[in-house]
Amino acid sequence: MTDAGTPPGPPGALDPASIVRSRAYVSALVLAALLGIPVSAVAYGFLALVSALQTYLFDDLPTSLFSGGPPAWWPVPWLTLCGLLVALTIRYLPGTAGHSPALGFHTGTGPVQGRELPGVALAALTTLGLGAVLGPEAPLIALGGGLAALTVRLARRDAPPMAVTIMASAGSFAAVSTLLGSPLLGAFLIMEAAGIAGATLSLVALPGLLASGIGALVFVGLDHWTGLGTFSLALTTVPQAATPTVASLLWAVPVGILGALLGWGIRWLALSVRPHVHRSRVPVTVGLGLLVGLCATAYQVSTGRGFGQVLFSGQDQLPGLVAHAADYSLGALLLLALFKSVAYGLSLSAFRGGPVFPAMFVGAVLGIAVSGLPGMQLAAAIGTGIGAMCCAMLRLPLTSVLLATLLMGADGLSITPEVVVAVVVSFVLTAVLPTPGPPQPEEPVETTVA
Numbered sequence: 001m002t003d004a005g006t007p008p009g010p011p012g013a014l015d016p017a018s019i020v021r022s023r024a025y026v027s028a029l030v031l032a033a034l035l036g037i038p039v040s041a042v043a044y045g046f047l048a049l050v051s052a053l054q055t056y057l058f059d060d061l062p063t064s065l066f067s068g069g070p071p072a073w074w075p076v077p078w079l080t081l082c083g084l085l086v087a088l089t090i091r092y093l094p095g096t097a098g099h100s101p102a103l104g105f106h107t108g109t110g111p112v113q114g115r116e117l118p119g120v121a122l123a124a125l126t127t128l129g130l131g132a133v134l135g136p137e138a139p140l141i142a143l144g145g146g147l148a149a150l151t152v153r154l155a156r157r158d159a160p161p162m163a164v165t166i167m168a169s170a171g172s173f174a175a176v177s178t179l180l181g182s183p184l185l186g187a188f189l190i191m192e193a194a195g196i197a198g199a200t201l202s203l204v205a206l207p208g209l210l211a212s213g214i215g216a217l218v219f220v221g222l223d224h225w226t227g228l229g230t231f232s233l234a235l236t237t238v239p240q241a242a243t244p245t246v247a248s249l250l251w252a253v254p255v256g257i258l259g260a261l262l263g264w265g266i267r268w269l270a271l272s273v274r275p276h277v278h279r280s281r282v283p284v285t286v287g288l289g290l291l292v293g294l295c296a297t298a299y300q301v302s303t304g305r306g307f308g309q310v311l312f313s314g315q316d317q318l319p320g321l322v323a324h325a326a327d328y329s330l331g332a333l334l335l336l337a338l339f340k341s342v343a344y345g346l347s348l349s350a351f352r353g354g355p356v357f358p359a360m361f362v363g364a365v366l367g368i369a370v371s372g373l374p375g376m377q378l379a380a381a382i383g384t385g386i387g388a389m390c391c392a393m394l395r396l397p398l399t400s401v402l403l404a405t406l407l408m409g410a411d412g413l414s415i416t417p418e419v420v421v422a423v424v425v426s427f428v429l430t431a432v433l434p435t436p437g438p439p440q441p442e443e444p445v446e447t448t449v450a
Contacts, residue, residue: 035167036213037214038147039144040215040216041222043140043175044222044231046140047231051228051229054312072307075297078131079132079296079311080286080290080293082127082351083285083351085122085130086123086350087286093122095115096119098142102267102271102274104393105356112145113146116146120142121139123351131293131312132311134353134358137357138353140172140175141176141354144172144174145175148171152167152168171211174211174215180356180403183212184209185399187212189356236319237322239322239379241411242377244380244415244417245375247376255422257425259392260391260392260430261429264430267437270348273288274437281350284350285351288351291346292347295346296311296339313353318360325382337366360407363382363386364386365385367381367386379411383404383422384415386400387422387426392430397423401420404419
């Protein structure tokens, strides 16, 4: 950082003020706004297709076949098929069908190439639609960035790399604009994960935020027009928050520790299994799909509750979990956390999707389990659990605080002190713990998300 007495930077240094005033940058803003419309429409259609596939396979079809509802074994064949289809997609289509979620949430390493987009879409659709425990945020970011970059390259083959990068970022912003409940939160997730700062932050953020705002309007418009739903994370019932107390702040410390340890265990499982996946992609991924299905079956058999809480990203199941938190015994919560975490770790190792929503769900389960402690309110417990788990899995402390507090609605500000404490503890402990798992096979650079 410079002060008034510091000499100006080198001639090649970026001058944000000059760039923003330039005609080329104004054109980039207009293009970002225009790209936000089709990219967000594609993202909405992708989410609608995933939702329809999940509803048909796990609700409508078994209900029509079995009078007593879906049997406990129902997820097993579908998750086995999921493993087969995802493995074949990764093996035979160009690229690796996107970024491996076992390596964490990464952006900013270049947009997906156009020829790799079908593999990214197919692997994500199969992963999410057939019940693996991953979220849609990473595939949407990859698809949005890849589509935007492809559009720029088709319109102008000699487009400067910076222009392609800015438009790809804008496409990613638009694709994930309302998925996390707020366009600003989605944009913040991308920027913190990419490590964008300084002059680059200003230049990239403006087109991205513009595309994100346009994307949010498109999502709302398509919701009203189609009636399919918003596909945005939101709690239907929010626990009433109380003023932070010394007790709640102190309890946030062990919650942060538990979140970091549980997150480390999930990552260790994913990273320990991943080398075996690379050595024998198809049979190992099929076997992992089978194990994920068995986790869901075991949960339903042992608790009498539906297997859907163990499967999927947890985005649709989280509101019901929070609304009926009082109906869960401590034993049921521990079993849910166990089976969901194992299924999450196995899914991270071989499938394609994002790590955010399962981390939020497991964190909410952890928070509800500790909410009975003396002086610990339910809202603060859920917020600290979500924040700690998200930080352990994403290693993005600022985004983790926002995810936990904004999810709790108007009362989110009241629990911010507890969430901050839990996130800081989780972040520090995660950094201190040894890197989980053995050395990992490298991902080709060109297959990572924008």
